[in-house]
Amino acid sequence: xxxxxxxxxxxxxxxxxxIVFVAWWWNASAESTNPFFPPxxxxxxxxxxNWIFELVPVHVVPSIRNLLxxxxxxxxxxxxxxxxxxxxxxxxxxxxxxxxxxxxxxPVALVPIFILLLGLDAQMRITSIAFSASFPILLATIExxxxxxxxxxxxxxxxxxSPSAILWRVRLPGAMPTVFSGLQVGFQIAxxxxxxxxxxxxxxxxxxxxxxxxxxxxxxxxxxxxxxxxILGYLLNIVFDLVERLSLRWYYGQKKxx
Amino acid sequence: MTIPxxxxxxxxxxxxTPDGVNHVLDxxxxxxxxxHFVSIVGPSGVGKTTLLRLLTGLASPTGGEIxxxxxxxxxxxxxxxxxxxDYTRSLMPWLTVAKNISLPLRRAKMSRSAVQERxxxxxxxxxxxxxxxxxxxxxxxxxxxxxSIARAIAVRPSILVMDEPFASVDAQTxxxxxxxxxxxxxxxxxxxxxxxxxxxEAVYLxxxxxxxxxxPAAVRDVVKVEIPFPRSQMATRNDHRFAELRTRVYGMVxxxx
Numbered sequence: 001x002x003x004x005x006x007x008x009x010x011x012x013x014x015x016x017x018x019i020v021f022v023a024w025w026w027n028a029s030a031e032s033t034n035p036f037f038p039p040x041x042x043x044x045x046x047x048x049x050n051w052i053f054e055l056v057p058v059h060v061v062p063s064i065r066n067l068l069x070x071x072x073x074x075x076x077x078x079x080x081x082x083x084x085x086x087x088x089x090x091x092x093x094x095x096x097x098x099x100x101x102x103x104x105x106x107p108v109a110l111v112p113i114f115i116l117l118l119g120l121d122a123q124m125r126i127t128s129i130a131f132s133a134s135f136p137i138l139l140a141t142i143e144x145x146x147x148x149x150x151x152x153x154x155x156x157x158x159x160x161x162s163p164s165a166i167l168w169r170v171r172l173p174g175a176m177p178t179v180f181s182g183l184q185v186g187f188q189i190a191x192x193x194x195x196x197x198x199x200x201x202x203x204x205x206x207x208x209x210x211x212x213x214x215x216x217x218x219x220x221x222x223x224x225x226x227x228x229x230x231i232l233g234y235l236l237n238i239v240f241d242l243v244e245r246l247s248l249r250w251y252y253g254q255k256k257x258x
Numbered sequence: 259m260t261i262p263x264x265x266x267x268x269x270x271x272x273x274x275t276p277d278g279v280n281h282v283l284d285x286x287x288x289x290x291x292x293x294h295f296v297s298i299v300g301p302s303g304v305g306k307t308t309l310l311r312l313l314t315g316l317a318s319p320t321g322g323e324i325x326x327x328x329x330x331x332x333x334x335x336x337x338x339x340x341x342x343x344d345y346t347r348s349l350m351p352w353l354t355v356a357k358n359i360s361l362p363l364r365r366a367k368m369s370r371s372a373v374q375e376r377x378x379x380x381x382x383x384x385x386x387x388x389x390x391x392x393x394x395x396x397x398x399x400x401x402x403x404x405x406s407i408a409r410a411i412a413v414r415p416s417i418l419v420m421d422e423p424f425a426s427v428d429a430q431t432x433x434x435x436x437x438x439x440x441x442x443x444x445x446x447x448x449x450x451x452x453x454x455x456x457x458x459e460a461v462y463l464x465x466x467x468x469x470x471x472x473x474p475a476a477v478r479d480v481v482k483v484e485i486p487f488p489r490s491q492m493a494t495r496n497d498h499r500f501a502e503l504r505t506r507v508y509g510m511v512x513x514x515x
Contacts, residue, residue, distance in 0.1 A: 151347035158314050158340040159362035159413070160333075169361070173352045250352040254395040 007245065011238060018234075038220050047224040055209070060228070063205040066122060067194040067236075070129025074186055078134040079179060082141025083172050092142055099138060107132030107189050108196040120201035125194070132193045133186040140182020144175025177251045180244050187240055191233055206232070261328045262289035263417055263449040264313060270321030270474075271308055281474035282308050285322070288468055288477055295443060295450045297460035300470030300478075301511055306453040309470070310421050313451060314340050326417065335417075339410035343422040345402040349394040349409075355381070356390035359409045366413070380408040383445065384438060400431035404438065411442055418443070420452040424459065433491050436463055440489065457511065461485075461503045462494060469510045479510050 026040045051060070085091040111128050118124035148171045156170045172179075198207030210225030245252060271283040282305040290296050298306050311317040312324060315334035324331040326338060339362075342348040349358050359377045368376070381387050384404040394402050403423060410418055423439070424432045436459060443450050454460050460467050464483050471478035485499050494500055 149347050151342060151344050152350065154311075154316050155340065155342060155348040157316060158334045158338075160336065160365055161362070162365075165364060169364075170350065174350070176352070250393055250395075253393060254351050257395055 007242070036219055038223065043220055043223045043227060046220045047227060050221065050224050051228055058204055059206050059209045060232070062122070063194055063198065063207070064232075066125045066129060066197070066205070067190055070126045070194070071133050071187060071190040073126065073130035074133035074137055074190065075183065077130070078137035078182075078186075079141050079172075082138045082179075083145050083167060083175075085138075086142040086145030086175070087167055087171060092146055096139075096142070099135060099142075103135040103139065107193050111193065111197050111200065114197075115200060125197040125202075125205075128197045129190045129193045133190040136185035136189065137179070137182040140185075141172075141175060141179050144178030145171050147178075148174055177248055180248060184240065184244070187236070191236065195229065260292060262325075263292045263294070263327060264290040264451065265325040265328075266290075266309075266313070266322070267324070268322035269309070269312060269319045269324060271305070271312065271317075272320045283312075283319070284472070284474035284476050286470075286475070286477055287322075288480065290449060290451055291465075293447055293449055294465040295440075295463055296452070296466050296468060297464040298451065298453045298468045298470060299455065299457060299460050299507060299511055300475065301513075302455060304470045304473075305475040306455075306470060307421055310419060310451070310453045314338060314419050337413075337415050338417040338419060339413055339415035341403070341406050341410050341418065341420040341423045343425050345399070345406050345426070346395070348406055349402060351393065351395050353393075354390065355386070355392050355394060355397070355405050358394060358405060359412050362409060362413050376412050380412040383411060383442060384408045398431075400427045400435060403427060403435060407435075407438065407442065411446060411448070414446070415448060418448045418450045420450070422453055422455065425455070432459075437491065439463065440487075444488075457504050457507050458495070461500055461507065462489060462491075467503075467507055469507060471510065471513060481507055481510075 022040070029037060029039045030041065032039050085095050107128075110132065114124050114128045114131070118127055145167075152170060152174060153166070156166045161170065194205075195207035195210075198205035199211050202208040203212075206225055206229055210222050210229070213219075213221035213225060266286055266288045269283055269286045270281075273280040273282060286309065298309060300306050308317070312319050313331075315331050315338075318332075326335045329335070350361065353361065356374075356377050359380055360373050363373050363376060377390065378387070381389065384407050386401060386404050386408065389397065389401070389405075394405055397405065403426075407423075420439075424435050427435065439450070439452075440463060442448065450463075452460075452463065461483055467481040467483060469478040469481065470476070481503065483503060485494055485497055485503075
């Protein structure tokens with residue numbers, strides 16, 4: 001359990017700058033009469049009205065649901081696909097240029113195309129999220145599996161493990177630290193695309209809420225949406241970090257000792 | 259005539275390189291007798307590890323044949339276990355000690371309790387009972403190499419092949435591991451082939467020492483070590499035959515004799 005407390009302490013140490021920033025914002029905006037930059041105190045009052053917890057089921061739950069489903073689909077497709085491609089020499093050579101090309105397109109720019117192809121429902125949003133998030137995961141998995149240590153491979157082979165056991169029980173687990181770096185990037189992209197996919201044609205979700213509020217000159221409401229997005233992004237990152245630490249305990253333990 | 263544990267017949271190994279073909283082994287022939295402890299020595303870079311990779315089926319010779327217990331080698335053979343020098347990489351860092359040892363048993367289709375039992379036996383054999391749930395990297399170098407030996411004997415091999423198994427541990431640990439290997443070989447009657455650059459170690463452990471020499475390398479000589487077992491670090495290393503043999507083998511490795 002001490003490891004958990006140490007981790008919590010690290011989070012708190014990392015939180016001092018945001019705290020200073022909020023304090024500064026609070027003071028600097030206190031006397032503001034600019035309608036576009038309302039005082040933080042006003043934003044906070046409206047934040048409580050909107051998000052504790054009146055509008056959470058309408059606008060937060062669908063966004064988070066889309067995000068998680070989309071991200072999970074990306075994981076479930078990209079990790080096995082990346083493992084198979086990474087293990088095959090020619091596979092990597094054929095697939096990588098295509099993957100690199102698609103990945104270079106800003107994911108948000110693909111959302112309109114998905115709308116054209118799939119319409120304006122949750123399915124389209126989840127597909128865009130899954131599609132955009134899968135590329136960093138795919139590339140990281142390919143790289144991780146491809147660079148399996150040769151001694152590890154020799155050992156596994158000398159034990160006469162079947163090719164599939166070598167792939168899923170030796171190469172993939174060994175690649176997990178690299179895979180996780182792809183998961184991290186993929187998750188951030190998934191978050192961005194979740195919000196971006198709601199900006200068009202949706203009445204629900206945090207992206208939709210913020211955009212509609214802005215268009216309707218409900219500036220304070222728009223600000224509460226932005227603040228909530230920031231908080232959510234931050235919290236999701238913490239959760240992600242925790243999952244990574246738990247899954248890669250062997251990796252961090254080993255790193256600490258060497 | 260009894261079938262040798264490993265029979266190496268006219269084995270030649272060439273690697274293509276950008277600067278032309280690299281001839282590593284040239285018509286190497288040697289038989290490892292059942293139950294023997296054989297060391298392969300030679301100057302560094304002579305092709306010892308290449309020969310060992312061929313014996314384990316991890317690579318195929320460009321010429322000649324290798325038979326393991328009468329069967330021609332095409333891939334890693336059954337009943338042969340390997341211990342490599344680089345234990346930090348050959349043990350999977352994401353698996354606990356117990357799971358590392360049971361990994362090769364996946365092929366054997368053993369019941370869960372039988373696997374557990376085998377893991378316990380193997381750990382007891384190398385003196386590491388109680389470390390099941392540790393990760394390899396939490397153990398010292400010597401203990402990690404004990405884990406790889408435990409993993410190797412967990413499959414109950416008839417042949418154990420080791421590549422410089424004690425090269426990365428300190429001298430005291432090295433002596434302990436040498437005696438451990440002798441004990442394991444005694445307890446299970448395993449035929450053992452070891453590549454080493456340490457001539458003292460080769461003399462101490464072996465029934466026979468194969469000296470590789472030349473470029474491409476061939477068997478320069480085969481030296482029988484006629485010091486009776488059981489051997490001990492104190493008595494055997496003080497034996498006059500030990501001193502004579504190490505001097506002789508040293509001369510051969512250096513190409514002085």
